[in-house]
Amino acid sequence: MKILIIGSTGTIGSAIYNTLRNEYKEVYGAHRNSDLYPVDITDKASIKNLFEKLPKLDAVINAAGTASWKPLSELKEKDYLLGIHSKLMGQVNLVHVATDYLSDNASITLTTGILAEHYEPNATSLSLVNGAIHSFVNAASNEIDRGIRLNVVAPGAIAGDFPEDQKFAGYLPVKMNEVVDVYKQVLTNNSTGTIYKKY
Numbered sequence: 410m411k412i413l414i415i416g417s418t419g420t421i422g423s424a425i426y427n428t429l430r431n432e433y434k435e436v437y438g439a440h441r442n443s444d445l446y447p448v449d450i451t452d453k454a455s456i457k458n459l460f461e462k463l464p465k466l467d468a469v470i471n472a473a474g475t476a477s478w479k480p481l482s483e484l485k486e487k488d489y490l491l492g493i494h495s496k497l498m499g500q501v502n503l504v505h506v507a508t509d510y511l512s513d514n515a516s517i518t519l520t521t522g523i524l525a526e527h528y529e530p531n532a533t534s535l536s537l538v539n540g541a542i543h544s545f546v547n548a549a550s551n552e553i554d555r556g557i558r559l560n561v562v563a564p565g566a567i568a569g570d571f572p573e574d575q576k577f578a579g580y581l582p583v584k585m586n587e588v589v590d591v592y593k594q595v596l597t598n599n600s601t602g603t604i605y606k607k608y
């Protein structure tokens with residue numbers, strides 16, 4: 410299986426990348442500042458350029474994308490637009506481009522988070538974006554051709570990144586290896602349109 414991880418130097422992406430590299434022969438890591446495989450998911454041309462460089466892939470996992478952390482009273486339109494352009498449209502762009510390049514029955518996995526359905530102060534903009542991605546995956550997974558599957562993993566706060574004994578959005582942080590296991594499971598099962606909640 411040939412697999413691409415976008416955001417492969419991040420907290421979640423690096424854990425996925427390092428795990429899968431031990432288990433599969435061809436695993437590619439991409440992110441904006443990569444020497445080998447630079448990509449900016451906010452730019453569709455950049456995503457196309459990346460796929461042009463790579464062999465035909467069987468799976469792509471995205472763990473890249475950001476949004477603003479601010480209280481509701483301070484959120485300006487430009488703050489919302491950061492998350493809409495990056496975490497939301499970045500992942501939507503990826504789905505559109507990837508479906509032209511991936512092999513038949515390939516797997517696309519996006520990343521959202523617990524904030525799609527649980528409240529945390531200063532995180533309204535992330536909640537908005539995560540919820541929109543879930544709705545996108547619910548709908549778009551029905552229309553993708555060639556058996557290509559589209560799923561999303563919604564992790565809680567990652568233990569280590571957040572204090573392990575402190576609740577985030579009402580839930581204790583989750584162990585990284587358990588989150589990585591969910592991404593691994595999606596690679597080889599038959600699911601599509603599923604939101605994998607890990608919290």
Ligand SMILES: NC(=O)c1ccc[n+]([C@@H]2O[C@H](COP(=O)([O-])OP(=O)(O)OC[C@H]3O[C@@H](n4cnc5c(N)ncnc54)[C@H](OP(=O)(O)O)[C@@H]3O)[C@@H](O)[C@H]2O)c1
Pocket residue numbers: 415416417418419420421422439440441442443448449450451472473474475495496499520521522523563564565566567570571
């Ligand atoms: N960490 C958590 O506890 C947690 C929990 C639940 C959900 N999440 C979600 O999981 C995702 C990843 O979080 P993280 O904490 O692992 O992030 P992170 O540590 O900030 O890493 C982000 C990764 O994505 C790359 N990246 C950022 N913007 C990009 C872009 N526009 N195009 C391509 N690559 C880009 C970064 O490398 P470059 O800077 O080189 O591009 C880096 O490799 C986010 O959507 C986050 O909301 C995180």
